[in-house]
Amino acid sequence: MAVSARRRKIVAGNWKMNKTVPEALALVRELRGTVAAVGDVVEVVVAPTFLALQPLHVALEGAPLQLAAQNCHWESSGAFTGEVSAPMLAELGCAYVIVGHSERRQLFGETDESVNKKARAVVAAGMKPILCVGETLAEREANQTLDVVERQVRGGLAGIEAKDVATFVLAYEPVWAIGTGRNATSAQAQEVHAAIRGLLGRLYDGETAGRVRIQYGGSVKPDNAAELLGQPDIDGALVGGASLKAGDFAAIIKAAT
Numbered sequence: 347m348a349v350s351a352r353r354r355k356i357v358a359g360n361w362k363m364n365k366t367v368p369e370a371l372a373l374v375r376e377l378r379g380t381v382a383a384v385g386d387v388v389e390v391v392v393a394p395t396f397l398a399l400q401p402l403h404v405a406l407e408g409a410p411l412q413l414a415a416q417n418c419h420w421e422s423s424g425a426f427t428g429e430v431s432a433p434m435l436a437e438l439g440c441a442y443v444i445v446g447h448s449e450r451r452q453l454f455g456e457t458d459e460s461v462n463k464k465a466r467a468v469v470a471a472g473m474k475p476i477l478c479v480g481e482t483l484a485e486r487e488a489n490q491t492l493d494v495v496e497r498q499v500r501g502g503l504a505g506i507e508a509k510d511v512a513t514f515v516l517a518y519e520p521v522w523a524i525g526t527g528r529n530a531t532s533a534q535a536q537e538v539h540a541a542i543r544g545l546l547g548r549l550y551d552g553e554t555a556g557r558v559r560i561q562y563g564g565s566v567k568p569d570n571a572a573e574l575l576g577q578p579d580i581d582g583a584l585v586g587g588a589s590l591k592a593g594d595f596a597a598i599i600k601a602a603t
């Protein structure tokens with residue numbers, strides 16, 4: 347079996363600071379049919395605000411739709427006003443936690459070191475990180491894309507064992523493509539995904555590199571999803587804006603089948 351054949355596609359919706367709890371419940375209700383229809387072929391994940399995690403966990407009982415948190419703190423408890431820990435999220439039924447999203451890096455000062463601490467906390471709590479990496483427009487224009495992404499992958503995974511890395515989802519999200527309507531071309535994305543997989547092979551081994559799923563994120567829409575998801579090293583999508591509309595998100599999920 348080809349290594350890529352073992353990787354199940356994963357489509358995740360990052361709702362960011364959108365959707366009240368009733369709106370979140372309504373959106374997943376609309377998605378249930380699509381998710382049931384794709385069955386085991388595509389893993390579908392939604393990342394609502396912290397507030398909606400518990401109500402969605404209850405509402406989703408038995409449904410093949412996984413929950414992700416958008417962030418966490420690296421400590422399990424303590425005097426960290428306003429923060430939420432990984433064990434707290436695991437208890438609420440989260441399967442994944444997004445770490446290192448570019449908005450958190452750019453707006454909240456997250457570094458490769460803090461992202462690494464968060465990723466370790468997520469693993470320790472029995473969940474899987476969705477670790478985001480990606481270059482800015484200036485970095486791409488200066489031909490630094492692969493260097494930047496390599497630094498972020500190395501930093502984010504520092505000290506984490508192969509058996510744990512194999513459970514990670516990496517998300518390649520060029521910053522210039524997030525929320526801009528300007529997606530990377532499938533060739534641009536595939537080039538970076540292949541480079542990340544090559545790096546994983548050098549840092550760990552071929553088996554681990556072949557197991558890690560690498561999502562593309564950045565203005566994924568129903569009309570570009572199939573082309574992007576058709577690339578050999580693109581194992582899914584991390585979707586922002588288009589995941590807020592049930593019809594658009596459903597179309598992207600179907601494009602992954």
Ligand code: PEP
Nearest residue numbers: 524525563564565586587
């Ligand atoms: C994101 O924020 O992870 C993202 C990919 O957003 P959008 O799809 O809106 O570009």
